[in-house]
Amino acid sequence: MSSSAPIGVFDSGLGGISVAREIAKDMPAEHVLYFGDSANAPYGVKTPEQVKALSFDIVERFVEHGVKAVVIACNTATSAAVNDLREHYDIPIIGMEPALKVACDRGDAPLGQQHIPQRVIVAATPLTLRERKFAELMKRFDSDNTIFKEPCPDLVEIVESGQLGNHDLVMRTLHHYFDRYDLDRIDSVVLGCTHFVFYRDYFRELLPKHAAIIDGNEGTVRHLGVVLESLGKLAPEDALGRVEISNSDPSERIAKLSHNLLSA
Numbered sequence: 001m002s003s004s005a006p007i008g009v010f011d012s013g014l015g016g017i018s019v020a021r022e023i024a025k026d027m028p029a030e031h032v033l034y035f036g037d038s039a040n041a042p043y044g045v046k047t048p049e050q051v052k053a054l055s056f057d058i059v060e061r062f063v064e065h066g067v068k069a070v071v072i073a074c075n076t077a078t079s080a081a082v083n084d085l086r087e088h089y090d091i092p093i094i095g096m097e098p099a100l101k102v103a104c105d106r107g108d109a110p111l112g113q114q115h116i117p118q119r120v121i122v123a124a125t126p127l128t129l130r131e132r133k134f135a136e137l138m139k140r141f142d143s144d145n146t147i148f149k150e151p152c153p154d155l156v157e158i159v160e161s162g163q164l165g166n167h168d169l170v171m172r173t174l175h176h177y178f179d180r181y182d183l184d185r186i187d188s189v190v191l192g193c194t195h196f197v198f199y200r201d202y203f204r205e206l207l208p209k210h211a212a213i214i215d216g217n218e219g220t221v222r223h224l225g226v227v228l229e230s231l232g233k234l235a236p237e238d239a240l241g242r243v244e245i246s247n248s249d250p251s252e253r254i255a256k257l258s259h260n261l262l263s264a
């Protein structure tokens with residue numbers, strides 16, 4: 001595969017566009033083929049087997065298109081399928097997981113001083129929070145920190161149905177999920193689902209100033225860059241990159257929403 005081959009990026013729907021947008025910003029020479037599976041969204045309430053089968057179908061099509069790497073721009077599909085996909089394909093497969101490490105590391109004090117325990121809410125899909133991958137991640141951090149798991153499936157639906165601009169609906173939904181916490185005592189909220197990255201401003205409105213809002217997009221794109229560079233597969237610097245979007249839901253509505261989110 002040549003370095004000017006495209007990168008395949010996929011999600012259950014529109015959430016992964018937040019990752020494609022980050023790739024376009026940080027690696028403007030890259031050609032991204034984005035696939036959103038909105039006809040089958042949401043993934044977060046499906047079984048791991050269903051999500052695995054859908055993910056394999058998408059990656060198979062990417063491989064037919066000659067991609068040089070795949071980014072699973074979906075925490076849920078990563079939980080269900082990343083290990084099997086890596087075993088099956090010999091191109092780099094970059095996955096995502098809730099950025100819990102970044103949140104907990106905020107409590108690390110300078111050398112010799114004690115870690116300040118962090119109180120962290122991880123907002124993600126029910127499947128991500130239920131899977132073994134997240135349990136293992138949590139095990140690394142929960143002895144030194146307090147971690148709350150908050151499944152927020154409605155936040156996926158709001159993006160998919162084009163209601164992200166409905167301030168009342170979004171704030172009502174956030175209050176529904178987060179009013180049970182004493183938010184003044186929360187150090188950070190991890191956006192462990194790529195759809196939730198589009199809610200950053202709403203979370204800012206909900207949370208007290210001191211609370212950080214953390215997502216894994218930047219880290220994922222940095223990692224993608226490191227992997228491609230190590231393989232000599234970064235696109236030539238003078239190449240004119242672009243993001244091409246397709247979706248299993250062929251409607252005009254989804255196409256329009258996708259392009260709006262890409263330039264949001």
Ligand code: DGL
Pocket residue numbers: 011012013015016041042043044045073074075076077125128156192193194195
């Ligand atoms: N955007 C996805 C994630 O990062 C999944 C949303 C869904 O389909 O439930 O987990």
